[in-house]
Amino acid sequence: MTIREVAAKTGMSADTLRYYERIGLLPPVPRNAAGIRTYDEYFVNLINFIKKLKASGMSLEHIIDYIRLAKMGEATLQARKNLLAEARETLVQKINSLQLVVELADYQLNNYEQLLQPETEALLQRAPVPVPMAV
Structure with a gap:
């Protein structure tokens, strides 16, 4: 082919x-x-x-390592499994990070008139950015 x-x-x-x-x-x-x-x-x-x-979330570097380990045989089973577990943990961390971003976006959306709208207008007018009141 x-x-x-x-x-x-x-x-x-x-x-x-x-x-x-x-x-x-x-x-x-x-x-x-x-x-x-x-x-x-x-x-x-x-x-x-x-x-x-x-x-499954593995980086190319880890995939290279995984294949190299696999060529070494059964003695590397745990090391290969550890690479998969590490990739999974990286995915969990990314999910948690994205969840924080979603929460911030929700906060900004729910408080748009008090937070982003005045800041947007001030920036467009090149005026000092207002300090939002505690919500």
């Missing part, structure tokens, strides 16, 4: 596939006599596996 065919089959762009090969996430892809990459089903399966790990 050509890079275009693999890109279509996996939903990844050709640029991303080249990048994954360049950073070592994908092993070197065999090339034909004309220098064109020739992928087989192994690469399709590996790319889909990488997508699965990425969807």
Whole structure:
């Protein structure tokens, strides 16, 4: 399969596939006599596996580590599981951070007339920004 065919089959762009090969996430892809990459089903399966790990929140660096550890065998099972747990914790932290942002947006929306509206108008008039009263 050509890079275009693999890109279509996996939903990844050709640029991303080249990048994954360049950073070592994908092993070197065999090339034909004309220098064109020739992928087989192994690469399709590996790319889909990488997508699965990425969807679970793992960074590309951790996916590289995960695959490297997997090649070492069963002795690395806990280390691989730790990488997944770390990715999960990062996702939980992002969710918590986003929840705080939502709460701030709710506060600003619920108190718009006392907070953002006067500040917006003052800024547009280049006037001193009013200090909001305690709510």
